[in-house]
Amino acid sequence: MPQRSHPGLDSWCSITPTLITLLCLSAPGGVSLVVPQPSINATVAQNILLSVEYSCRGVATIEWKHVSSWGTTKIVEWKSGNYVNISTVYKDRVNTFENGSIQLLNVGMRDAGYYFITVTEEYGTSTYGTIIVNVYEIIYEDLHFVAVLFAFLAAVSAILICFMWLCNKSLHLFQKTTTHKLTASTTEEIELETIEC
16 A cells, blocks of 8 residues: 655655554654544444544644545544534534544435544644545335335245145045044944844
């Protein structure tokens, strides 16, 4: 995977198979940021966690932005241990965490895209991270087909059960009639033998 750099950023990216670590080298102490899951797949109406972990010596300002074909939207900005400023578009849909992570509630198709986090230390040092979110619709046509198929199979099963019950009832009546005829025939033979005697 090629290394990526943010325009105008004097930092470098170290990429491993399981995580992306962005280290800012422009100031002593700097800021470090870890993005353990750089790609997330979600379905409509699901809650997702954009998980990160940052560390710095001073007070940090965390900012999240969403970039998609609909444009760029600022989601939230806050200082560690201080105010949280959530944009109007995301009111009641975002939870923030001390480690820099955010949770998006009830995602929709418009929530797909790139999520950029910027962590800025009070001395001006910054680092950046990116998470790609893919949102998929639940295809109700497929669910409808499954429901119709299930209803059809249930109806066929019910018909078969009724047919078997009728067959069983008919067989029982036939056996009862045959037994009654045999009993009547045997009784007649006994009566005839008695008369002959």
